[in-house]
Amino acid sequence: MAKTMLHTVNKSPFDNGTLQTCLKFARQGSAVLLIEDGVYAAARDTTVSKQVQEALKSVSIYALKPDIEARGMQDRVMDGVRLVDYEGFVDLVAQHKAVQSWV
Secondary structure, eight states: OOSSEEEEEOSOTTTOSHHHHHHHHOOTTOEEEEOGGGGGGGBSSSTTHHHHHHHTTTSEEEEEHHHHHHTTOTTTBOTTOEEEOHHHHHHHHHHSSEEEEEO
16 A cells, blocks of 8 residues: 555636645645546646646646546546546545545
């Protein structure tokens, strides 16, 4: 089991600062899973794209594929963000020592 934390973000980065706060506290080697409206942070060419690209240098960033699809974003996901299904979500939880939900 990894000794890192899984961070989940479910709020749009365009509505509040949850993503920014999460990335500020996420330690190197941790993972961030974007769910619900948090998946908007995975879109390329937005005001938060550079911040997400910078974070990818030290943390893994995932987005829940069903939430991406529900928002019609399949063709807008930036390089480096990995899509996972619900089984992948469970695997991420199991692989990390703790989960921090940013709400």
